[in-house]
Structure formats: structure tokens, C-alpha cells
Amino acid sequence: MSDKAILEFGGSKYEFPVVQGTENEVGIDIKTLRGSSGMITLDPGYKNTGSCESGITFLNGEKGILRYRGYAIEDLAEKADFLEVAFLLIFGELPNQEQLHKFHEDIKHESHVDEEMKKIINGFPKSAHPMGVLSSLTSALIAFNPTSVDVASEEAMYSAIVRIMAKFPVLVAWTMRKKMGLPLEYGDDTMGYVENLHKMMFKRPNKEYKMNRVVIDALDQLLILHADHEQNCSTSTVRIVGSSHAGLFASLSAGISALWGPLHGGANQAVLEMLEAIAADGGDTNKFMAKAKDKNDSFRLMGFGHRVYKNFDPRAKILKKAADEVLGDLGIEDHILDVAKGLEKVALEDQYFVKRKLYPNVDFYSGIIYRALGIPVEMFTVMFAMGRLPGWIAHWREMRLRGEPIGRPRQIYIGENSRPFAAMNNR
Numbered sequence: 318m319s320d321k322a323i324l325e326f327g328g329s330k331y332e333f334p335v336v337q338g339t340e341n342e343v344g345i346d347i348k349t350l351r352g353s354s355g356m357i358t359l360d361p362g363y364k365n366t367g368s369c370e371s372g373i374t375f376l377n378g379e380k381g382i383l384r385y386r387g388y389a390i391e392d393l394a395e396k397a398d399f400l401e402v403a404f405l406l407i408f409g410e411l412p413n414q415e416q417l418h419k420f421h422e423d424i425k426h427e428s429h430v431d432e433e434m435k436k437i438i439n440g441f442p443k444s445a446h447p448m449g450v451l452s453s454l455t456s457a458l459i460a461f462n463p464t465s466v467d468v469a470s471e472e473a474m475y476s477a478i479v480r481i482m483a484k485f486p487v488l489v490a491w492t493m494r495k496k497m498g499l500p501l502e503y504g505d506d507t508m509g510y511v512e513n514l515h516k517m518m519f520k521r522p523n524k525e526y527k528m529n530r531v532v533i534d535a536l537d538q539l540l541i542l543h544a545d546h547e548q549n550c551s552t553s554t555v556r557i558v559g560s561s562h563a564g565l566f567a568s569l570s571a572g573i574s575a576l577w578g579p580l581h582g583g584a585n586q587a588v589l590e591m592l593e594a595i596a597a598d599g600g601d602t603n604k605f606m607a608k609a610k611d612k613n614d615s616f617r618l619m620g621f622g623h624r625v626y627k628n629f630d631p632r633a634k635i636l637k638k639a640a641d642e643v644l645g646d647l648g649i650e651d652h653i654l655d656v657a658k659g660l661e662k663v664a665l666e667d668q669y670f671v672k673r674k675l676y677p678n679v680d681f682y683s684g685i686i687y688r689a690l691g692i693p694v695e696m697f698t699v700m701f702a703m704g705r706l707p708g709w710i711a712h713w714r715e716m717r718l719r720g721e722p723i724g725r726p727r728q729i730y731i732g733e734n735s736r737p738f739a740a741m742n743n744r
């Protein structure tokens with residue numbers, strides 16, 4: 318394969334190096350394009366544009382492959398736990414028993430959140446969406462942890478990572494407890510990371526907390542499946558905010574806001590609301606399919622389609638199976654699961670979806686499991702953020718350690734040409 322790409326324009330030829338990744342992806346390195354030709358590229362939504370080289374997660378959208386640091390998502394979802402996967406994504410290797418124990422002990426040591434933070438969360442009305450609360454609280458943490466990370470110091474980077482891995486679950490739990498009118502309590506450092514998260518979320522003040530292994534394992538797997546996904550919208554947000562050398566917590570707060578959108582992480586809440594609307598409407602999936610295909614209707618089949626996957630999202634496959642298992646283990650009959658399976662069947666046979674290669678994505682089944690675990694629908698995207706935390710941290714760390722330049726795209730200007738100032742009486 319040639320190691321150069323040639324662009325011919327306006328009677329001139331321009332040569333650009335070609336880069337090849339470890340999975341044989343090929344990219345044209347256009348770093349010199351504007352300097353040599355005066356031209357730029359144009360690619361709204363960056364559908365064809367690589368923002369960086371990264372060694373964290375590999376996706377193959379055509380084959381439905383997802384790997385974290387080379388490990389298949391199917392193996393990690395079945396054989397690892399969330400804290401192990403977090404360590405893998407952030408530091409690049411699966412931890413041995415001693416490393417994992419130290420990581421968890423260091424996290425426990427940082428699992429307090431300043432009591433003053435309660436004044437901030439109590440300033441929100443109960444009606445506030447948990448994602449807005451979580452983004453604000455994450456940014457507010459900066460006030461109590463003001464030292465920005467000296468990225469040249471491995472120790473400083475590690476302690477910032479441990480701090481946010483420790484405090485974020487508390488903020489997630491407090492965000493839910495605030496909505497449910499429950500006291501803002503801490504967890505239990507004698508428990509596992511995900512067990513502790515669940516206890517913080519669900520502990521009732523006047524009842525003994527009973528840990529259910531099926532629930533914890535389901536939650537742990539959900540968090541693993543959401544832990545990273547290469548350059549998705551919210552991760553790209555974390556990277557570009559971090560590229561200005563804004564701190565880790567500030568970058569994460571921005572990523573939470575990007576994830577909130579219904580086209581991204583907010584889709585898991587939108588899927589449940591859509592499925593409930595279909596059920597309420599008598600289960601007429603065809604009516605909603607028609608709306609999804611109607612170009613004059615902004616309605617989209619939430620939980621379907623993906624920028625990268627043009628085949629089944631491997632996470633959706635795992636979650637579809639998990640939904641059956643968890644509901645079965647918990648003895649829950651949820652007609653919404655039947656509506657989801659019915660909708661999936663109709664969509665996968667419909668030419669509009671087949672032609673556009675629209676398959677169920679990670680958000681299509683996740684909400685059904687969250688609901689079975691007793692998590693309120695407005696908290697679904699917060700759970701996505703909890704899962705994505707290690708992925709965001711890993712990408713922020715990689716971007717800073719690689720010394721990436723500040724992100725500042727170009728544009729093609731389509732506004733007014735130069736014109737004289739118009740005095741008020743001439744407007």
C-alpha cells in the first residue's frame with residue numbers, strides 16, 4: 318500500500334502521508350494541507366475525520382467489534398468487574414490482585430465529599446434533572462479540590478484519578494437521593510465498589526440494606542458495557558475541553574452535559590419513554606415506525622442507529638440477553654420488554670432500517686434493566702455517566718500525556734462580505 322495520498326486541485330498536486338493503525342485503519346495525515354494548499358477539509362459531525370490517535374478502545378462498526386485495550390467486550394462483561402475494567406481503561410493493563418486492592422483502598426481513602434457540597438445540591442429544586450445536578454456538582458468539586466493536575470507528575474495524575482473515582486459515585490447517589498427526598502448519606506467502605514454505589518443509592522434510613530447479588534452483578538455489567546466507546550460525542554467533549562488545559566473535573570463536567578443529549582446518552586431515558594408511549598397506545602409499533610420514517614416528523618426510533626455501528630452494537634446483544642436473565646432472576650414480568658422485542662423485530666425487517674443499517678444500540682435494552690433494578694428513569698443517563706467515567710478519565714489522561722494541541726477546528730465562512738457600518742437612521 319502506498320504511504321502517500323495525493324490531492325490534485327487547481328492544476329497543483331499535493332502529497333500527504335498516510336497513517337495506519339494497529340488494526341489496519343488508514344488515515345490521511347492532513348496536518349500540512351492548509352499550509353501547502355490554502356485549503357481546509359469540511360466534515361460536519363466529523364463523520365470522516367479522526368481527531369487523534371488513541372490506544373484505549375477499538376471499534377469495528379461493520380463487524381460489530383468492541384475492545385477495551387485489546388480485550389473483547391464480551392470477555393470483560395462476563396469475566397471482569399467494573400473496577401478492574403476502570404483500571405484497564407485508565408492505565409492500559411488488567412490489574413493483578415495487589416494492584417486492584419491498592420486502587421480500591423486508595424479510592425476508599427478519598428470517598429468523603431465536603432459537607433459544604435450538600436448546600437449546593439440542596440439549592441436545586443427536586444424537579445431539576447439529575448444530569449444537570451451531576452454536571453454542576455462535578456464542576457463544584459473543583460472548589461474543594463482546587464489544585465489542577467500536574468500531568469508531568471504520575472503521582473499527581475494518579476491521586477486526581479483516585480479522587481474522582483471515589484467522589485463521583487457519592488455524587489451519583491446523592492443526585493438520586495435528592496430527587497427521592499432521602500438523606501444524603503455515605504456508603505460503606507467494607508463493600509465492593511459497585512456494591513457500595515448501590516447501597517449509597519438505595520439505603521433507606523429506617524431499614525436494613527440487603528445486598529442482592531443478582532442486582533449488583535447486573536449493575537456491574539451495565540457499568541462495564543458503558544465504560545468507554547472511543548471518540549463518541551461526550552468523550553470528544555472531555556478531550557477538547559481538556560486540550561485547553563482545563564482541569565480533569567471541569568472536563569468531566571462538560572462531558573456529562575454532552576452525554577445528556579437525547580441523541581447520545583440521553584437516549585436510554587428516551588427509549589423507555591418511547592416504549593411506554595407505544596404500550597400506552599395499545600402497542601401499535603407500526604404507527605411509531607411510520608413516524609420514525611417520516612422525514613417531516615422529528616421523531617426518531619430511540620435506541621436505534623449508530624454513527625459507527627452499521628451492524629448490531631455488541632453491547633445491545635449482551636444487554637438483550639441480560640434483560641431476560643435479570644428480569645427472570647428477579648421474577649419481574651415487564652411488558653415493556655415484550656414491546657421492545659416486538660419493535661426490534663419489526664424494525665430489523667423494515668427496508669428503511671435495513672437500507673440505512675439501523676440496529677439496536679446500547680441504549681435500547683439498558684433502560685429495561687435499570688428499571689428492573691429500581692432505578693428511576695430520570696437517573697438512567699446518570700448511570701451511563703457513572704459507567705463512562707473511567708473512559709472519560711482514560712481519554713483525558715491519554716490526551717494530556719501525549720501533549721495534544723488545543724482543539725480549534727477551522728470553518729468555511731458563508732456570511733456577509735465586507736460592508737460599511739449602517740447608521741441607526743439608515744437601518
Ligand code: SDX
Binds near residue numbers: 362609622625
Ligand atoms: C450513544 O458515538 C457513540 O459511540 C455513542 C454511544 C457511546 O457509547 O458513547 O454508542 C452511545 O449515543 C448511542 C446512540 C444513542 N442515540 C439514539 O439512540 C438516538 C436515535 N439514533 C439517532 O439519532 C442516530 O442514529 C444517531 C445520532 C445515533 C447517529 O446519527 P448519524 O450517524 O448522524 O446518522 P444520520 O443522522 O446521518 O442518519 C442516517 C440516516 C438518516 O436518514 P437519511 O437522511 O439517510 O434518509 O438514518 C436515519 C436518518 O434520518 N436515522 C434514523 C435513526 N437514526 C438514523 N431514522 C429513524 N430513527 C433513527 N433512530
